[in-house]
Amino acid sequence: MIVVMKPEHTEQDLRQLVSHVEKLGLRTHLSRGERRTIVGIIGERDLIQEIPFTSFPGVEAAHPILQPYKLVNREFKEEDTKIRIGEHVELGGRAIPIIAGPCAVEGREVLDEIADALHALGIPMLRGGAFKPRTSPYSFQGLGELALKYMSDVRSRTGMPVVTEVMDPRDLLLVYKYADVLQIGTRNMQNFKLLTEVGQVDKPVILKRGMAATIKEFLMSAEYILSHGNDKVILCERGIRTFETETRNTLDLSAVPLLKKLSHLPVIVDPSHALGRTDLIPAMACAAVAAGADALMLEVHVRPHEALSDGSQSLTPAALQALLDRVEPVAQAVGRTILRTTAEHHAQVAETAS
Amino acid sequence: MIVVMKPEHTEQDLRQLVSHVEKLGLRTHLSRGERRTIVGIIGERDLIQEIPFTSFPGVEAAHPILQPYKLVNREFKEEDTKIRIGEHVELGGRAIPIIAGPCAVEGREVLDEIADALHALGIPMLRGGAFKPRTSPYSFQGLGELALKYMSDVRSRTGMPVVTEVMDPRDLLLVYKYADVLQIGTRNMQNFKLLTEVGQVDKPVILKRGMAATIKEFLMSAEYILSHGNDKVILCERGIRTFETETRNTLDLSAVPLLKKLSHLPVIVDPSHALGRTDLIPAMACAAVAAGADALMLEVHVRPHEALSDGSQSLTPAALQALLDRVEPVAQAVGRTILRTTAEHHAQVAETAS
Amino acid sequence: MIVVMKPEHTEQDLRQLVSHVEKLGLRTHLSRGERRTIVGIIGERDLIQEIPFTSFPGVEAAHPILQPYKLVNREFKEEDTKIRIGEHVELGGRAIPIIAGPCAVEGREVLDEIADALHALGIPMLRGGAFKPRTSPYSFQGLGELALKYMSDVRSRTGMPVVTEVMDPRDLLLVYKYADVLQIGTRNMQNFKLLTEVGQVDKPVILKRGMAATIKEFLMSAEYILSHGNDKVILCERGIRTFETETRNTLDLSAVPLLKKLSHLPVIVDPSHALGRTDLIPAMACAAVAAGADALMLEVHVRPHEALSDGSQSLTPAALQALLDRVEPVAQAVGRTILRTTAEHHAQVAETAS
Amino acid sequence: MIVVMKPEHTEQDLRQLVSHVEKLGLRTHLSRGERRTIVGIIGERDLIQEIPFTSFPGVEAAHPILQPYKLVNREFKEEDTKIRIGEHVELGGRAIPIIAGPCAVEGREVLDEIADALHALGIPMLRGGAFKPRTSPYSFQGLGELALKYMSDVRSRTGMPVVTEVMDPRDLLLVYKYADVLQIGTRNMQNFKLLTEVGQVDKPVILKRGMAATIKEFLMSAEYILSHGNDKVILCERGIRTFETETRNTLDLSAVPLLKKLSHLPVIVDPSHALGRTDLIPAMACAAVAAGADALMLEVHVRPHEALSDGSQSLTPAALQALLDRVEPVAQAVGRTILRTTAEHHAQVAETAS
Known part of the structure; x- marks a missing residue:
């Protein structure tokens, strides 16, 4: 998951997000651009998908990286099911x-x-x-x-x-x-x-x-x-x-x-x-x-x-x-x-x- | 229901439609224009709505005239339900x-x-x-x-x-x-x-x-x-x-x-x-x-x-x-x-x- | 821009992408997760938006971070236009x-x-x-x-x-x-x-x-x-x-x-x-x-x-x-x-x- | 065109519609059902299509019968254009x-x-x-x-x-x-x-x-x-x-x-x-x-x-x-x-x- 912070977010907003996420056993990865700060969230897919990132203060948007489905996924099973x-x-x-x-x-x-x-x-x-x-x-x-x-x-x-x-x-x-x-x-x-x-x-x-x-x-x-x-x-x-x-x-x-x-x-x-x-x-x-x-x-x-x-x-x-x-x-x-x-x-x- | 016949429909197509409809106790009303013949179907709404008019030979289209809902209809009960x-x-x-x-x-x-x-x-x-x-x-x-x-x-x-x-x-x-x-x-x-x-x-x-x-x-x-x-x-x-x-x-x-x-x-x-x-x-x-x-x-x-x-x-x-x-x-x-x-x-x- | 690499991408795919992007004067920021490698692209918005990232070999998806509009953007001018x-x-x-x-x-x-x-x-x-x-x-x-x-x-x-x-x-x-x-x-x-x-x-x-x-x-x-x-x-x-x-x-x-x-x-x-x-x-x-x-x-x-x-x-x-x-x-x-x-x-x- | 009158339309509404339409050289065809009165409008297609029927008092709906296109119509020219x-x-x-x-x-x-x-x-x-x-x-x-x-x-x-x-x-x-x-x-x-x-x-x-x-x-x-x-x-x-x-x-x-x-x-x-x-x-x-x-x-x-x-x-x-x-x-x-x-x-x- 890629979380994009609002331009006007505070350091406290960032700390609250990171601390919440890390308490759940997930890892974060920060990247500060010129206009936006971005937080990558790494770890168990199902856990990540349940977090309402955009309701955290200072968060602008959240982009999922992995598909939410697993067992039906071609990545999970390569050959065609007959x-x-x-x-x-x-x-x-x-x-x-x-x-x-x-x-x-x-x-x-x-x-x-x-x-x-x-x-x-x-x-x-x-x-x-x-x-x-x-x-x-x-x-x-x-x-x-x-x-x-x-x-x-x-x-x-x-x-x-x-x-x-x-x-x-x-x-x-x-x-x-x-x-x-x-x-x-x-x-x-x-x-x-x-x-x-x-x-x-x-x-x-x-x-x-x-x-x-x-x-x-x-x-x-x-x-x-x-x-x-x-x-x-x-x-x-x-x-x-x-x-x-x-x-x-x-x-x-x-x-x-x-x-x-x-x-x-x-x-x-x-x-x-x-x-x-x-x-x-x-x-x-x-x-x-x-x-x-x-x-x-x-x-x-x-x-x-x-x-x-x-x-x-x-x-x-x-x-x-x-x-x-x-x-x-x-x-x-x-x-x-x-x-x-x-x-x-x-x-x-x-x-x-x- | 208004049924529109195809330009190339035959008289037999028309007879088949009318006879089928009248057997169900419905009435028909014919109107021949220059380019299209139109059949109005009159009678019990629910009965009419169940007929697959466009699957009859020679039929081009069918336009319902009445709304299909009755009890929820304002025509059925005028005052607001509280x-x-x-x-x-x-x-x-x-x-x-x-x-x-x-x-x-x-x-x-x-x-x-x-x-x-x-x-x-x-x-x-x-x-x-x-x-x-x-x-x-x-x-x-x-x-x-x-x-x-x-x-x-x-x-x-x-x-x-x-x-x-x-x-x-x-x-x-x-x-x-x-x-x-x-x-x-x-x-x-x-x-x-x-x-x-x-x-x-x-x-x-x-x-x-x-x-x-x-x-x-x-x-x-x-x-x-x-x-x-x-x-x-x-x-x-x-x-x-x-x-x-x-x-x-x-x-x-x-x-x-x-x-x-x-x-x-x-x-x-x-x-x-x-x-x-x-x-x-x-x-x-x-x-x-x-x-x-x-x-x-x-x-x-x-x-x-x-x-x-x-x-x-x-x-x-x-x-x-x-x-x-x-x-x-x-x-x-x-x-x-x-x-x-x-x-x-x-x-x-x-x-x-x- | 966040570029997500396919799970099966090669190191050469990654090098080709990074080198193309950096030649244009943009910077990149790599993040390797367990399932996906992600490349952040940082720099001039208009330049970034013109790159067809998903046509690069090994790229799965690309997520823009900034809105593509500038002059009409509330970030550009805070007060209401009258x-x-x-x-x-x-x-x-x-x-x-x-x-x-x-x-x-x-x-x-x-x-x-x-x-x-x-x-x-x-x-x-x-x-x-x-x-x-x-x-x-x-x-x-x-x-x-x-x-x-x-x-x-x-x-x-x-x-x-x-x-x-x-x-x-x-x-x-x-x-x-x-x-x-x-x-x-x-x-x-x-x-x-x-x-x-x-x-x-x-x-x-x-x-x-x-x-x-x-x-x-x-x-x-x-x-x-x-x-x-x-x-x-x-x-x-x-x-x-x-x-x-x-x-x-x-x-x-x-x-x-x-x-x-x-x-x-x-x-x-x-x-x-x-x-x-x-x-x-x-x-x-x-x-x-x-x-x-x-x-x-x-x-x-x-x-x-x-x-x-x-x-x-x-x-x-x-x-x-x-x-x-x-x-x-x-x-x-x-x-x-x-x-x-x-x-x-x-x-x-x-x-x-x- | 089939015009459907509202259940509560007056005779004057009907007369106004019919007289307007006939003044334009079109013909009308009345059909009174149990719940709705219907007026068929017959004549020049382009003329009919320009009339805003639903803005006439007492009109509920209007259903066009003919397609509005002519020269591109298969009815106009049967063989494929090459x-x-x-x-x-x-x-x-x-x-x-x-x-x-x-x-x-x-x-x-x-x-x-x-x-x-x-x-x-x-x-x-x-x-x-x-x-x-x-x-x-x-x-x-x-x-x-x-x-x-x-x-x-x-x-x-x-x-x-x-x-x-x-x-x-x-x-x-x-x-x-x-x-x-x-x-x-x-x-x-x-x-x-x-x-x-x-x-x-x-x-x-x-x-x-x-x-x-x-x-x-x-x-x-x-x-x-x-x-x-x-x-x-x-x-x-x-x-x-x-x-x-x-x-x-x-x-x-x-x-x-x-x-x-x-x-x-x-x-x-x-x-x-x-x-x-x-x-x-x-x-x-x-x-x-x-x-x-x-x-x-x-x-x-x-x-x-x-x-x-x-x-x-x-x-x-x-x-x-x-x-x-x-x-x-x-x-x-x-x-x-x-x-x-x-x-x-x-x-x-x-x-x-x-």
């Missing part, structure tokens, strides 16, 4: 899985219809909301456990691992029982109690970036999960809030290479929620893969205009197929491939299930 | 209470020291964190129930009602037991499960605006609470996230008259969290009162540089006194006054407590 | 002038009507657009010199000094000839050629904050003007662009005390453009004065719905009168007053004019 | 040109060194600043005409067309004389006088998106240029201002497919200015091409740490070569290619020049 999900997916590896499904699970039949269409396309993972964070209390809030059961049945039948959101610590056990991957939604990125809870389970967690979260805050939220014992965290860029209103949010794709530089965790992209409209999704899916995304999350519905939630951003299976045709060559161009399950694999699952 | 807290405070009335205290309760002694200083200044309400939402998992997370007890003891001794944050539905009963007013923090403004829970209790709730929440989303979150039965909601503007970094957030004071126009709920301002620095707080406290704020929340600490959280934005009691001297005439200038408890009142409380 | 305009206005003094008028001058008659209404209310300064920056090329672009003449005639008749925008260096002489105060609009805040030009005249300049300008950039633009010789700069907060759409922009009132802390220049507020709607203007005018604004700019039109530009945010004279009644006590509450010209003064002007 | 530059570049076609060079031209020798390196890599277009918009008045402001001459000499020697910024209408003729493509910088996107001027020349214009410009405003600025006669406009996404500070700005890549949907103009991307750091440029260059960019602008310098401006974001020629190797397969994956000049072409130019 996360195995089910039998066929290794997220963070060369093959890029697509996680697709409806925003909300609306019923067994429509879910099966969607899942079968996805399965036929070789999509390896299913997403679907059982508990839905809705802006309006009058909107459909999800089917809860019923939805979890329906998705679990899809998994038995197709072998597709299931991703679903957990919104409330009280639902964690329930969701844990049915899901393969837990999702923390954008509105809960700083729900620290929930982060602490999912930090204590042994299933992978997709952590979505908060709509107004800086990269630093995003990584600190991941740090919550890792610091409680769960290192299977997948970072998901899903658009940030800006002044632009033509898209629902602004997809910050530079977050992808940036996060991969700062952290060893895998990074995925959800263009559906970022854009809030289907027409731009294929181009942005290609861009996400070119930027280095380790997976894509996409909303798919067989009849988007009948969807009970987020229909405006849901692709049809036909549109998804067209998207896959565009994305695959881009994946290959950056030395990767889009992960597709095969007929062989499907037969194997069918056999086990029967 | 909320009684303890014996002396009527929030939303002519007298403006100041809610002051430390960011986090750090121990009995320091809390008592702060509370006594506030009490001596006639501050009518105490705030203090027992459960703290901290960006870093390594930061002080609050004393929990112990903090609630200390604050409750302050109330017994001084008569100051206690405001504290609840972060987790599982803590609600505990917090409810000790607090007079429950606070929902900015990071939980869209924690809909928590909103649903505090919607079912009978104590006032301070709902802080999310850092990236629009006014509409803010009011929808308040609607969650009212729609579950609790109409004692206090809206709190505490700064929004913008590109400016000299202040921690940007205090959006125009939200005060705007919210009071759109809704009947009282609106308060927290300049401490918005600014993240003490030097601008007195001027902005004056501005908040001039803009129509019904109360101010202020962080106060006897020794800010020793605070375990947010010391940089904590006023000393002496600074608070100076602030009160500046704010009182402004309150009077807008036909109000700053609510101060009196020695008489203090004697009365002391008598009851003994 | 700017005399015409005979009756001292902007930055105790009395707060209101600068009012139509967005654009639309014709002699309507201008006279507006100006007479303002004059009757004792408004001391007239604003009006001759050259209008319009988002659309098909919108009314202003009457140009004709508008300047009309305003100049108003001044002769009423004694009101005239504020008008200059958009193009080629119009400067023309505008200079007629106007008392030159305005640089928000879209031109970083039109450095125009800033350089108005830096060379001897009339006051109102510099509006750019919609996405940080406080630092705003002050740097003022520095352009002062560094070219004109120290009569008036800073104008007029709203910044955020995600909120209920108001046209977000009025950043904390900029007022912040700018007054960092700089000695007067700071004024334009709530009309910030809000883009009239209903919130009275409350925010009060808030601006309470926050310390040295003047208010307000759009006023006799028939807002007939205005050729920005009618939605124009107050009627009656609404202005009501606003004045609300703002005056607030001004007094903060030790100031709203500057109003008197009948006596009007008579005097009339005599001179005849 | 722009020929020099002999070898057709911007907007299948082959994607890279426009590279230093931020500012600092002298003949260093420019030649850079240009030769670019030429050797087959880069088809040179960019370089002669007039530099600098935040600080104390920073290097560019060499002016000298820089133009140096770049023009590079063109003679290498055949590379030259792109350079014009900041001031008074410099237009000078810049026109030397440059092949005029650039309007982000800070001048709403310098309407300058837009009007470049709308009257016959050379292509690169229009950079303003840092806080919406897509609509961006297209309206392009409309200025087209409406004055110049239809060779190239839109350039270069990052928007958000709360994130790890990158200088946030590259809004979804603007690429969005602009190409709304408009027929070519769209290019400048990742250097958006990111302000070199490490993320290769990934984002790939992403930009995958998103559909028609060209890339890149800052390149032979010795970035000696650059007089923006060194932190300048690639070395070696880094550019590595980037080209990564981007080429991505271009092919989306059915395009990176345009490279060949030895044959170079020989031809050399012959002509001698």
Whole structure:
């Protein structure tokens, strides 16, 4: 930490600061320039970060030198983290899985219809909301456990691992029982109690970036999960809030290479929620893969205009197929491939299930 | 809702839309201009808002006409909501209470020291964190129930009602037991499960605006609470996230008259969290009162540089006194006054407590 | 400047940096921590700020210690700058002038009507657009010199000094000839050629904050003007662009005390453009004065719905009168007053004019 | 335009609105719902857009139906605009040109060194600043005409067309004389006088998106240029201002497919200015091409740490070569290619020049 003293600070101000800091077992390093005196603070990072330097008399500003996150930091672990999900997916590896499904699970039949269409396309993972964070209390809030059961049945039948959101610590056990991957939604990125809870389970967690979260805050939220014992965290860029209103949010794709530089965790992209409209999704899916995304999350519905939630951003299976045709060559161009399950694999699952 | 068709829409697109909408019991109203055909949708607001119009073939855009919130809407209830807290405070009335205290309760002694200083200044309400939402998992997370007890003891001794944050539905009963007013923090403004829970209790709730929440989303979150039965909601503007970094957030004071126009709920301002620095707080406290704020929340600490959280934005009691001297005439200038408890009142409380 | 080296930097990286810096006549100061090596750079501020430190091999980050602005800096000149305009206005003094008028001058008659209404209310300064920056090329672009003449005639008749925008260096002489105060609009805040030009005249300049300008950039633009010789700069907060759409922009009132802390220049507020709607203007005018604004700019039109530009945010004279009644006590509450010209003064002007 | 009346509007309010609108030759269309009365306004778009509907008594809101831009609109011209530059570049076609060079031209020798390196890599277009918009008045402001001459000499020697910024209408003729493509910088996107001027020349214009410009405003600025006669406009996404500070700005890549949907103009991307750091440029260059960019602008310098401006974001020629190797397969994956000049072409130019 670099502490800058005001030009008019007194020697007593300086002594008070130094003495306070040294009492905590930290060291100081003074540098007097022509216009400013600067105090470097050296020692245990966590200790330093908790001191409210600017509330000391005579202090003008404080500049942190080290990043506040540790376990998620690439300095802490150099190699990429890869996360195995089910039998066929290794997220963070060369093959890029697509996680697709409806925003909300609306019923067994429509879910099966969607899942079968996805399965036929070789999509390896299913997403679907059982508990839905809705802006309006009058909107459909999800089917809860019923939805979890329906998705679990899809998994038995197709072998597709299931991703679903957990919104409330009280639902964690329930969701844990049915899901393969837990999702923390954008509105809960700083729900620290929930982060602490999912930090204590042994299933992978997709952590979505908060709509107004800086990269630093995003990584600190991941740090919550890792610091409680769960290192299977997948970072998901899903658009940030800006002044632009033509898209629902602004997809910050530079977050992808940036996060991969700062952290060893895998990074995925959800263009559906970022854009809030289907027409731009294929181009942005290609861009996400070119930027280095380790997976894509996409909303798919067989009849988007009948969807009970987020229909405006849901692709049809036909549109998804067209998207896959565009994305695959881009994946290959950056030395990767889009992960597709095969007929062989499907037969194997069918056999086990029967 | 006004639905705008694409120039190239077909008659079948139009028929599909109209038939879908009318099947739901809504009415339509067609208007063909030179360049665009427009369909007005008339009927039950909630029903209309759930339809994903832009996912219908041939639809270009959809413009809602009515606000999505009802119970919080000034159209629904014309007169200002006033909320009684303890014996002396009527929030939303002519007298403006100041809610002051430390960011986090750090121990009995320091809390008592702060509370006594506030009490001596006639501050009518105490705030203090027992459960703290901290960006870093390594930061002080609050004393929990112990903090609630200390604050409750302050109330017994001084008569100051206690405001504290609840972060987790599982803590609600505990917090409810000790607090007079429950606070929902900015990071939980869209924690809909928590909103649903505090919607079912009978104590006032301070709902802080999310850092990236629009006014509409803010009011929808308040609607969650009212729609579950609790109409004692206090809206709190505490700064929004913008590109400016000299202040921690940007205090959006125009939200005060705007919210009071759109809704009947009282609106308060927290300049401490918005600014993240003490030097601008007195001027902005004056501005908040001039803009129509019904109360101010202020962080106060006897020794800010020793605070375990947010010391940089904590006023000393002496600074608070100076602030009160500046704010009182402004309150009077807008036909109000700053609510101060009196020695008489203090004697009365002391008598009851003994 | 504090330069932080990457953990993996080599000694040669360090030598290259130090040698480059010292060749420029600057001094360095090394501090080796456990995790990072830090190089302090000491010497001439402007020289330091031009070095692209992060492009040196082995450099991780660079933190500037001094503010980049000098002449506008409160450290450079401690006392408030006051700017005399015409005979009756001292902007930055105790009395707060209101600068009012139509967005654009639309014709002699309507201008006279507006100006007479303002004059009757004792408004001391007239604003009006001759050259209008319009988002659309098909919108009314202003009457140009004709508008300047009309305003100049108003001044002769009423004694009101005239504020008008200059958009193009080629119009400067023309505008200079007629106007008392030159305005640089928000879209031109970083039109450095125009800033350089108005830096060379001897009339006051109102510099509006750019919609996405940080406080630092705003002050740097003022520095352009002062560094070219004109120290009569008036800073104008007029709203910044955020995600909120209920108001046209977000009025950043904390900029007022912040700018007054960092700089000695007067700071004024334009709530009309910030809000883009009239209903919130009275409350925010009060808030601006309470926050310390040295003047208010307000759009006023006799028939807002007939205005050729920005009618939605124009107050009627009656609404202005009501606003004045609300703002005056607030001004007094903060030790100031709203500057109003008197009948006596009007008579005097009339005599001179005849 | 759809005008929504307040619930409490009077019949006279309605009559006043309708009569005003019809006097202008527009038609109205009334629709009375249960809660709101709605007035559709039909007729000439430009006329409608100038009416300040919300300043009419009784009006609550106004929703435009048509986009305000015409000539740049895809509805106006369906096929993609392609722009020929020099002999070898057709911007907007299948082959994607890279426009590279230093931020500012600092002298003949260093420019030649850079240009030769670019030429050797087959880069088809040179960019370089002669007039530099600098935040600080104390920073290097560019060499002016000298820089133009140096770049023009590079063109003679290498055949590379030259792109350079014009900041001031008074410099237009000078810049026109030397440059092949005029650039309007982000800070001048709403310098309407300058837009009007470049709308009257016959050379292509690169229009950079303003840092806080919406897509609509961006297209309206392009409309200025087209409406004055110049239809060779190239839109350039270069990052928007958000709360994130790890990158200088946030590259809004979804603007690429969005602009190409709304408009027929070519769209290019400048990742250097958006990111302000070199490490993320290769990934984002790939992403930009995958998103559909028609060209890339890149800052390149032979010795970035000696650059007089923006060194932190300048690639070395070696880094550019590595980037080209990564981007080429991505271009092919989306059915395009990176345009490279060949030895044959170079020989031809050399012959002509001698």
